[in-house]
Every structure is written in structure tokens, then in C-alpha cells.
Amino acid sequence: MKNFIYLLLIFILVSCSIEKYPAIPKGATVVILGDSLSYGTGASEGEDYPNLLAKTTGWQIINAGIPGNTSADGLERLPRLLTAHRPKLLVVALGGNDFLQRLPSSETTANLKAILEQAKTQGITAVLVAVPELSPLKAAVGSLSDHPLYKKIAEETATPLVKNVFSEVLSDNSLKADQVHPNASGYGVVSGQMFEALKKLGFAG
Template sequence: MVPPLALAQPAQSTSARAPAAAPAAKAARSVLVMGDSLSAGYGLAAAQGWVALTAERVARSRPGWRVVNASVSGETTAGGASRIAGELQRNRPSVVVIELGANDGLRGLQLAQSRANLERMILAAKAAKAQVLLIGMRMPPNLGKEYTAGFERNYRELSRQHGTALLPFLLEPIALDRNAFQADNLHPIASAQPKLRDHVWSVLGPMLK
């Protein structure tokens, strides 16, 4: 605000230098999470999921960063591949977290098709100059050893091929604890979410520089 007395001062000469304008605030950099119900927080309150808990941590410990959760319950890799261009344009993220594939596996989708969809997402994110964190899943053994091994291998090979960060298995900290899951035995309960947040953070945190 201009001091009142300044209003009565004579006009400055045109040679006087005007005060420099304050620099504009730097826009926050974004972490875009593209996931399924495991990241959308199925069966939980909005603030309880691991992505929401990660957003809280980012707000506290990484000034200048924010988290955008674009996860959709029931999402497949095909759905993610069809949506990613729009999400990249809207959010212009610096980091893209891809947590997809579980619904493909539960439907028995061909591994080559899932891999192609994930690769499309990775390439789109990298073309937008974003770092990529690929989060893997594992399938139950009833789908057959060949399928489950190939499913897990897709993530490792894509990460190596395209130079992404990799978290091999999202549910690793709780996978053997039946009490950590809801009645469907698929979705983690609220009290398990901090473990997932910390597990993801072990890879994501160092990427937010």
C-alpha cells in the first residue's frame, strides 16, 4: 500500500528508476498419480488412502510440490493409456506415478497387451519431460506360474528399457497379513495405508528435488 504522504509528493522525473516488481511466485511442481482402486482409496475416507497421506507428507516436507491423484477404481492399463494425454496436459507434472495392471491381471488380459499399454503411458510421460515411477503388482498363483511370472517381469523390463524408477510390488509390506485387507481380500484397510505410503516414499521421496 502507498503511504498517504506519498500522494502529495511531486512527480518523479522520468529518469528516476521505478521500484522493481516483486518476482512472481513459482508454480508448484506436480506429482501425478495414475492408478486404480488401490490408489483411489477404495472403501476408505478421502483422506485415508496412501496417495492422500503422501500428499500430506509432500505438503510438509517438499515445499513447492503438490500431488494430483488421477486414480480411478476399476481402471485398467488401457484406460490409463487413453487418459494420460489429457492428464498430462491439465497438470503438467514433473513426476508421473503409474500404478496400474492389477485389473488387467484379474481379467486375464494378455501380457503383451498390458505391457504395450504401460509402455504407451511411460513414453507419453517422458515426452512431457516428466520423471516416471512405475509401481508393480503381483498376481495370485491360481492364474498359473507362467502368467504370474510374466506379469511381474513386465514391470522390471519396462523400467529397465525406459529408465524409469521402479517399486516392484505396491503391497509388499502387507501382502502376507490378511488382517491388513478389507473383506474382499483385495483392498487394504485404512490402518495399512501408512505402510504403503512409506513403501512408495522410499522411491518417490528422492525424486522430489
């Protein structure tokens, strides 16, 4: 009985530790600021995860993913996107190209923090999506993990973090079109896991 109560208390504490955010209503505008992973490289038109997520949530999702974009490119594009769309939610999924180009992590961190700060100053809620750390060895054995800078940024900026989605998908060869992009099935998994993460945070119903 004591063990049961102990386990119950742990479950309650873990459940309470997930902060809940106001729900984003159906029809609301959501911007996903990203690179080729958001654009949908590796799959056919309409099979990208922002399009799939829009169907699940009922949100009007603007896919602002541009292949090759770095965090600096995303930061440069952000003001126009926020002005044009005034989203209820900004999903930030950048950094992969920074890692591929071996840019200093300090620059990536500064750019991502600036993106999140811009959204905050305009009263727009932002979510950060973690991207895998560049590791050919881990990729070869199917055990990619999120780059640690995302957890640190999320903690330092009090930003909700979507973890392990791309790391898990890109660790599975059956879900990849190439070494750094999911295929159509992979984007389906990304969309599903993204929805579940946003649901736990309270954004999606």
C-alpha cells in the same frame, strides 16, 4: 580386516547402483495414474495413499486413480491429465485389473510402455509402481510377489521402479480390507514405503 573391507566395498557398490533423480520440490504437482488401489477403495475418504503421501512430501498430488481402470483406460486418460496438470512427476500404478481380467500380458506391457513414453516425450519424469501377480495360492499363504513384467518394463524403458509395496501389504491380512485392497492401515504402510522408495531415488526429501 579383509572381510570388513570386502563388505564395505559391497555396500558402496550397492549404494552407488541406485540412480539418484532430481528432487521434486514442495508444492510441485505430481499425478498418480492408477486404479482402485490409488483411489483408496477399502478405506474412508482421505485415507488413500496419494492423500497421505501428499502430506508427507508437501507435493500437490492429483489422485487420478479410478476403480476398475485397466492399463488401456489409463493410457486413454493420460493425455488430458498431462495437459491439464503438467506434473513434475507421473507415478504409474496400473495393471491389477488387467491381471484380474486375465488380459494378455503383452497388451499390459505395451500400454504401460506407451504411458511412460508419452510422459518422456513431454519431458515429464515417470515412476512405475509394481503390482502383485494374480495368485490365489500365494494370496492365501501371504506371499504375494510383484508381477515380473514391471521389472522388465522398467529395465527396457530406463524407468525407476517402486517394488514390493503392494505385494507386501496385500500379503498381510491385518492390512487388507478384502483380497485385493488395503484397509486404512494398509494404505498408511503403502504411503510410508512409497515415500521411502521415492526418497532413495532422490525425488522426495
